[in-house]
Amino acid sequence: MNSISNMIDWFVSTGVLNMAMIALIYLTVFAVLGLFLVLLERKVAAWFQLRIGPNRVGYLGLFQTIADALKLVSKELTGTVKADKFLYNLAPYFVIVTSLMALAVFPFTRDLQAFDINIGVFFLVAISSIGVIGILLGGWSSNNKFALIGAMRSGVQTISYELSVGISLLTMVILTGSLQLSEIIEVQKSGWLIVQGHIPAIIAFMIYMIAGTAETNRAPFDMVEAESELGAGYHTEYSGMKFAYFFLAEFINMFIIAALATTVFFGGWLSPFGITDSLPWMGLFWFLAKTFVLVFLMMWFRWTFPRLRVDQLLTLEWKYLLPINLVNLVLMAVIVWLNLTIQI
Amino acid sequence: MGTATLEPTSIKKGFKSEEYFINMGPQHPATHGVLRLLLTIDGEIIKKVDPDLGYIHRSIEKMCESNSYQQIVHLTDRLDYLSSHINNEAVCLCVENALELEVPERVKVIRTILGELTRIASHTLWWGVMGMDVGAFSSYFYGFRDREMINDIFEETCGARLTMNYNIPGGLMQDIHPNFVKRVKEFIPHFRSKLPEYDRLLTGNIIFQKRTKGVGVLSKEDAINFGASGPVARASGYSCDVRKYHPYSALDKINFTEALDTTGDSFARYKVRIAEMWESLAIIEQLIDNIPEGDHKVATNAVIKLPKGEFYQKVETARGEFGVYIISTGTKNPYRVKFRSPGLSNLSLLNHIAVGGKIGDLVATMATIDIVVPDIDR
Amino acid sequence: MGYFSDIYHGIGTLLTGMRVTGKYFINARKGAITQQYPDNRDTLQMFERFRGEVVMPHDENNEHSCTGCQKCELACPNGSIEIIWDRVIDPETGKKKKAIDQHIYHLGMCTQCGLCVDACPSDAIKWAQNFENSVYDRTQLTRILNKPGSKVRAGVEE
Ligand code: SF4
Ligand code: SF4
Numbered sequence: 001m002n003s004i005s006n007m008i009d010w011f012v013s014t015g016v017l018n019m020a021m022i023a024l025i026y027l028t029v030f031a032v033l034g035l036f037l038v039l040l041e042r043k044v045a046a047w048f049q050l051r052i053g054p055n056r057v058g059y060l061g062l063f064q065t066i067a068d069a070l071k072l073v074s075k076e077l078t079g080t081v082k083a084d085k086f087l088y089n090l091a092p093y094f095v096i097v098t099s100l101m102a103l104a105v106f107p108f109t110r111d112l113q114a115f116d117i118n119i120g121v122f123f124l125v126a127i128s129s130i131g132v133i134g135i136l137l138g139g140w141s142s143n144n145k146f147a148l149i150g151a152m153r154s155g156v157q158t159i160s161y162e163l164s165v166g167i168s169l170l171t172m173v174i175l176t177g178s179l180q181l182s183e184i185i186e187v188q189k190s191g192w193l194i195v196q197g198h199i200p201a202i203i204a205f206m207i208y209m210i211a212g213t214a215e216t217n218r219a220p221f222d223m224v225e226a227e228s229e230l231g232a233g234y235h236t237e238y239s240g241m242k243f244a245y246f247f248l249a250e251f252i253n254m255f256i257i258a259a260l261a262t263t264v265f266f267g268g269w270l271s272p273f274g275i276t277d278s279l280p281w282m283g284l285f286w287f288l289a290k291t292f293v294l295v296f297l298m299m300w301f302r303w304t305f306p307r308l309r310v311d312q313l314l315t316l317e318w319k320y321l322l323p324i325n326l327v328n329l330v331l332m333a334v335i336v337w338l339n340l341t342i343q344i
Numbered sequence: 345m346g347t348a349t350l351e352p353t354s355i356k357k358g359f360k361s362e363e364y365f366i367n368m369g370p371q372h373p374a375t376h377g378v379l380r381l382l383l384t385i386d387g388e389i390i391k392k393v394d395p396d397l398g399y400i401h402r403s404i405e406k407m408c409e410s411n412s413y414q415q416i417v418h419l420t421d422r423l424d425y426l427s428s429h430i431n432n433e434a435v436c437l438c439v440e441n442a443l444e445l446e447v448p449e450r451v452k453v454i455r456t457i458l459g460e461l462t463r464i465a466s467h468t469l470w471w472g473v474m475g476m477d478v479g480a481f482s483s484y485f486y487g488f489r490d491r492e493m494i495n496d497i498f499e500e501t502c503g504a505r506l507t508m509n510y511n512i513p514g515g516l517m518q519d520i521h522p523n524f525v526k527r528v529k530e531f532i533p534h535f536r537s538k539l540p541e542y543d544r545l546l547t548g549n550i551i552f553q554k555r556t557k558g559v560g561v562l563s564k565e566d567a568i569n570f571g572a573s574g575p576v577a578r579a580s581g582y583s584c585d586v587r588k589y590h591p592y593s594a595l596d597k598i599n600f601t602e603a604l605d606t607t608g609d610s611f612a613r614y615k616v617r618i619a620e621m622w623e624s625l626a627i628i629e630q631l632i633d634n635i636p637e638g639d640h641k642v643a644t645n646a647v648i649k650l651p652k653g654e655f656y657q658k659v660e661t662a663r664g665e666f667g668v669y670i671i672s673t674g675t676k677n678p679y680r681v682k683f684r685s686p687g688l689s690n691l692s693l694l695n696h697i698a699v700g701g702k703i704g705d706l707v708a709t710m711a712t713i714d715i716v717v718p719d720i721d722r
Numbered sequence: 723m724g725y726f727s728d729i730y731h732g733i734g735t736l737l738t739g740m741r742v743t744g745k746y747f748i749n750a751r752k753g754a755i756t757q758q759y760p761d762n763r764d765t766l767q768m769f770e771r772f773r774g775e776v777v778m779p780h781d782e783n784n785e786h787s788c789t790g791c792q793k794c795e796l797a798c799p800n801g802s803i804e805i806i807w808d809r810v811i812d813p814e815t816g817k818k819k820k821a822i823d824q825h826i827y828h829l830g831m832c833t834q835c836g837l838c839v840d841a842c843p844s845d846a847i848k849w850a851q852n853f854e855n856s857v858y859d860r861t862q863l864t865r866i867l868n869k870p871g872s873k874v875r876a877g878v879e880e
Binding site: 044046047048049050051052300301303304305320 | 739740742743744746747
């Protein structure tokens with residue numbers, strides 16, 4: 001008995017218990033978030049396409065994705081005979097774990113931030129590039145040519161667009177002078193960064209949204225899955241829960257991209273009218289509202305545009321986004337140097 | 345099948361690359377049915393396309409030899425099911441010509457209107473699927489919305505939405521439904537307002553243009569050599585509209601311009617089809633107000649016996665030139681029936697124009713060739 | 723500058739496309755083109771000419787107008803119709819006359835081509851508009867169209 005209470009004491013005193021509990025809460029919240037995003041996407045897609053969308057399970061189909069998740073959990077895990085079993089099984093975890101890790105650093109409101117590190121932006125960029133390893137592994141180890149092509153495309157795509165995401169964020173970091181996300185929001189108390197940085201900030205935001213959509217492998221950059229070309233791309237051979245991990249990760253990544261844009265460009269949890277200070281929970285509302293507007297924008301892209309071809313994808317990045325981005329970076333530096341920012 | 349060598353080709357010193365095979369189909373979203381394409385690819389670049397046919401072969405031509413001439417008609421529904429009305433018309437015209445039967449004006453006009461509606465229905469479906477093939481999902485539903493109105497017209501008049509079997513040798517099975525004219529008149533303004541939307545959503549879209557312009561270029565010579573027909577050939581500048589050169593039914597009295605383009609790439613094929621939809625609307629508009637009164641059929645013998653001889657009739661379906669060739673020995677069944685389907689010759693182009701492109705290009709090219717697999721396999 | 727005008731033009735076309743879908747999104751409430759089947763079963767009305775399955779209408783005296791001429795059987799390309807007939811003595815005229823015993827219709831083999839209905843000289847068979855034709859056992863797809871004990875209506879001649 002004594003040893004157990006000792007152990008509990010140790011857990012409490014070192015904070016491991018706290019961490020575990022926070023992790024558990026985060027995990028649950030984000031599983032629900034992922035499911036909600038899937039439902040949202042299906043509803044939004046339906047409304048774009050003159051359909052009604054899921055409306056059978058629960059009120060207005062609210063439980064549709066829960067039913068889908070249950071179905072996926074109960075499904076048999078199939079795979080190819082010649083697959084590299086270890087890598088094949090590892091890949092989905094890579095993808096889902098990285099996307100969950102990225103969520104840890106977001107300041108949802110002033111006090112709701114699990115992990116406030118001073119290299120927040122850098123951490124996010126770094127983490128998001130690990131996810132692609134999971135996709136590469138999955139495609140490579142499935143022993144399926146479609147999956148392999150998808151995985152290779154994903155490698156090409158992510159390596160290229162990572163640059164644009166990084167540089168457009170860097171442009172904004174010049175303005176804030178800090179990589180810490182809470183600090184970045186502090187700076188925005190005198191106006192959202194997209195207002196403060198005006199022209200270069202708007203350009204950076206546009207590039208960030210394009211590159212961010214590409215990072216999450218969503219249409220019009222869904223080369224990796226490219227339904228009409230590759231069947232299902234890198235996750236062709238995955239089924240059941242493992243497929244669900246890839247699927248959920250895609251949606252959580254979309255949320256991350258939108259949330260990061262909210263934090264860096266649109267003032268995070270700050271209210272647009274400056275009344276949040278009295279009501280702390282309103283911060284959460286503003287954060288989610290802004291994020292979902294951006295998520296909606298990405299969905300709008302997806303259901304409107306045709307897919308690019310793989311070489312056009314690279315042309316877009318290396319011939320258009322990257323040069324503009326670099327010039328934009330210099331422009332932003334000049335603006336900050338000459339104190340031309342707009343402060344409210 | 346599969347004769348391409350697997351020898352490694354060295355691109356640069358020190359780098360080895362290997363061509364490999366990939367099976368696109370028989371179950372693949374881009375092949376629109378059970379068509380198997382055996383691709384030899386080098387990375388993303390297509391080296392060879394080998395279409396492997398026969399997954400949906402039903403020996404319709406052979407079946408025709410044991411069916412009466414009335415029964416043959418309904419089998420042609422199952423060839424190019426998106427142009428079923430025009431296929432039926434071809435068989436009926438062939439039989440009527442052989443019998444030297446003159447059908448009433450009313451029948452001719454109604455057949456032409458239905459044929460052009462079929463063409464629009466087929467093209468709207470193609471447009472939706474084309475969008476989906478290049479990754480724009482919403483176009484699918486917009487295309488289907490407009491096709492649905494035509495299908496309702498068909499269902500009300502013919503009794504079926506796809507396999508209509510409304511033509512019979514000698515005329516039409518029933519007279520048109522009283523609502524027919526009203527519904528068609530409702531459809532025309534609706535579709536006129538929606539077609540520009542098609543342009544705004546896809547045609548003008550920069551990504552779409554990049555995906556289709558200069559992709560799968562077919563020269564005029566090749567179009568003729570491969571026996572291409574329909575929008576595929578016309579996009580290469582080969583004027584071959586059967587409706588213009590060998591008008592049938594009421595088409596000889598109609599003013600319309602044949603949609604032509606000269607670039608021969610996927611975008612040209614796309615534009616030709618869009619233009620054809622406008623033309624079809626114009627044709628319907630010219631006819632719908634003056635459908636002559638009269639009978640909906642002329643009586644034929646219950647058992648139709650064609651005179652001894654060979655008979656050929658061609659029509660322009662949504663995909664190109666569809667021909668019916670009947671050899672009769674004077675009995676109630678044909679001795680041999682051969683269908684010239686546009687899909688087969690258009691598909692034979694694929695290897696020629698897709699090689700050197702990327703996988704994405706192949707999908708765009710396939711979409712603009714607009715194959716219907718049962719038409720190819722028969 | 724070609725480079726920048728390309729970008730400008732490109733973004734313009736993308737926004738045009740987004741306007742189209744955006745318009746539909748905003749009007750989504752009234753614009754759904756899909757049907758809520760099977761919720762709308764009660765109100766779903768097929769067109770009167772819709773070819774669901776071949777039926778033989780009977781009147782209140784349990785009489786139909788099929789003379790057993792077998793024209794439909796001959797017209798059918800798929801052999802979906804089989805007619806079992808016999809010659810019976812007409813009680814009025816005393817002459818022997820063809821009469822059907824069973825008009826067997828195999829829905830499972832029918833391609834809904836409509837040739838049989840078109841061929842029938844006495845309009846004894848017609849199309850029903852039901853479309854929910856799936857069954858658990860394919861023997862249920864074989865139907866005998868004339869009701870038991872029915873007979874041909876007087877006056878309907880071959
Ligand atoms: S509809 Fe056609 S296939 Fe069906 S029973 Fe009548 S003739 Fe035969
Ligand atoms: S249903 Fe009509 S065609 Fe068939 S046997 Fe009876 S009367 Fe003759």
